[in-house]
Amino acid sequence: MKAYKNVFIFDHPLIKHKIAILRDKNTGMKEFRELIEEITTIMTYESMRDVKLVPVQVETPLETTTQYKVPEESIAIVPILRAGLGMVNGVHKVFPTAKVGHIGMYRDEETLQPQEYYCKLPDGIENKTVFLVDPMLATGGSACDALDALKKRGCKNIKFMAVIAAPQGIEAVAKAHPDVPVYVSTLDRCLNENGYILPGLGDAGDRLFGTK
Ligand code: PRP
């Protein structure tokens, strides 16, 4: 796959360790959910390296000092339903007061085309840094449509985070939305004929919510 300057693939031993457990078909729902959350938290730290801090005055027991904080009200989280819900707590661990919007997408199982069925976003989202989250980036159709939906509603500063991606998905998002930084914890090999990522982890929504 070609290298894109706005695509960041993590190569952290701790993430590799957690991904190995996540992929295992014998990993149960509770552990799966916890791992998605933990990986998301690590990714959130990494994806905030360029965040703009604001100066604040802090009184230590000894003196007043100028320190720097992230303006928490400037962060929003938007999971792509359903599986993106599994990543919300992972970002909330870092920004507990971030507002949450929801975009509902499902892939038509035959055409693999995403269908939007729900969108509810916090007021003022156009002025926030938006974390669009979805554990799986397969063909990239859902992510591209969700990014279109956010941009249509005025969002200018969006970061997309996925736990596992196929090369096709990364290419699709990087080409359609070159302004959006894409953070992926693990790059997988390819898609199978049903649009599933290989080696992948199966259906993330079903494993998170126990629907199969
Ligand atoms: C999965 C996943 C992504 C999408 C990725 O959702 O969570 O949203 O597929 O595939 P794409 O890159 O080819 O669009 P799914 O449609 O299975 O819905 P669900 O989250 O409700 O299970």
Ligand code: URA
């Ligand atoms: N959605 C999933 O949940 N898993 C895949 O492998 C591809 C899309």
